Amino acid sequence: MGKKNGEDKRGLKLLFWNIAGLKKKDNLFWDYVKNFDFVGLTETWILERDWNKLKDVLPKEFQWKLQGAKKEKRKSRAKGGIITGVKKHKRGR
Template sequence: MGKKNGEDKRGLKLLFWSIAGLKMKDNLFWDYVKNFYFVGLTETWILERDWNKLKDVLPKEFQWKLQRVKKENRKGRAKGGIITGVKKDIKEILRRGGNRNGRHG
């Protein structure tokens, strides 16, 4: 493990979490998220009107995408919602002897 020629050989870390609401998460939570390369947060409960505010809080090291939720009823909170993030510095890595399709030879 460790680094060789400046490359991190420990692998790519993935976080997948059913978050049960995202609005109240603090800096400690977002600092933890920064330890991963790929992030999938489900049950975010984020409505379209809340997305612009939330984008200001999300770590800038990631490219974020949102699947918004819609409220089924006027009362109560929205259900569902997914946010995915990929660190911006992720590069395509080719296996030795492989091509872009993953085939060898």
């Protein structure tokens, strides 16, 4: 955590999680996610068409990207989907 010889020893924290659906995650989940610098969430089941609604509720400390889930059949549940987040750091850090 501290500095030694002018170097930052903090390191970067990475989270990679198969979350089996993202829509019902609560504030406790998102508070945990905020502890990381890079986030990879797989099996989100989020379709491209739902992305605009969802990205408004994601933590603002991150820049988020979506690889949307796919449906095999019209009435089936979406499969797959990946969301990645990179924490925005303020200049001078």
